[in-house]
């Protein structure tokens with residue numbers, strides 16, 4: 528068997544066991560902890576509800592990972608600022624959401640609060656239930672500090688989890704965040720049994736919409752065609768394991784949002800993300816027709832059937848505008 532020539536040109540990677548603090552012992556924090564432990568690393572998995580204090584959990588760690596849902600990020604970071612985080616360690620953010628107060632992404636928030644630390648975004652098609660079963664998956668670690676991204680790559684990469692680096696943290700983060708809005712729409716599409724043609728049309732036009740917003744906010748176009756963009760959209764929009772997809776599916780079945788969220792009993796970031804996204808889109812005057820219908824649906828302004836009609840009856844236009 529010939530060796531992959533690209534691997535010969537890659538720099539040597541540190542394989543020594545590290546100590547990680549993973550904040551958030553929910554579905555994703557627990558799966559990331561399993562991946563890191565699989566590679567022989569020590570993990571302090573912190574929960575606000577049980578176990579060691581935040582101060583104990585971050586003591587002498589080499590890497591900090593945040594897998595907290597969006598609503599807990601600001602409050603946890605504020606707590607962290609009063610503590611002594613080991614100097615210059617990478618902070619990895621794995622949250623897929625937008626801050627409702629500032630409309631900023633988690634990596635922007637972490638970068639603002641901890642300017643001395645390299646910030647790394649971890650995002651990709653990563654349903655935690657599949658990862659915890661040991662099924663193969665891939666993800667992206669993106670940072671302006673490529674050395675930090677490479678460290679995080681080696682922490683998590685294994686024969687069951689392939690990790691790519693990227694120098695586009697904003698694009699990587701926005702792909703994973705914005706697809707949650709589309710996953711709600713995809714759940715509606717399947718719940719109404721609109722067929723395969725409709726689903727393909729929805730996802731293809733949604734990618735155009737994500738790229739329009741994502742590039743406006745600073746992401747690179749090609750990133751949205753990668754694992755953290757198209758890849759994560761395909762996973763989340765096609766799996767009943769996705770909580771955001773289940774929100775849309777439940778709404779199409781005639782359930783109220785409150786009922787769906789109660790039955791879910793877990794984080795569906797797309798609900799908050801839709802509201803923040805529409806605020807950004809209005810402020811920046813970015814057309815987001817699909818996300819707008821999801822927004823109206825979540826805010827009890829329209830039925831699933833009316834949302835489909837509204838999308839189908841929009842003004843006719845070319846698929847692509849000439850540049």
Ligand SMILES: NC(=O)c1ccc[n+]([C@@H]2O[C@H](COP(=O)([O-])OP(=O)(O)OC[C@H]3O[C@@H](n4cnc5c(N)ncnc54)[C@H](O)[C@@H]3O)[C@@H](O)[C@H]2O)c1
Nearest residue numbers: 551552553554555556575595596599622623653654655794
């Ligand atoms: N589950 C997945 O498959 C998956 C995969 C990739 C990314 N993500 C993202 O990871 C994030 C977490 O998702 P999850 O699936 O683990 O959700 P979850 O509901 O299972 O867990 C959320 C975690 O955040 C913590 N948290 C919430 N509010 C908090 C607060 N105020 N203070 C401190 N901690 C708080 C909870 O205690 C819990 O540990 C989300 O942004 C999600 O989009 C999830």
Ligand SMILES: O=P(O)(O)OC[C@H](O)CO
Nearest residue numbers: 651652653654769770771
């Ligand atoms: O369960 P969801 O909808 O939050 O999706 C989980 C991950 O984001 C999939 O990559």
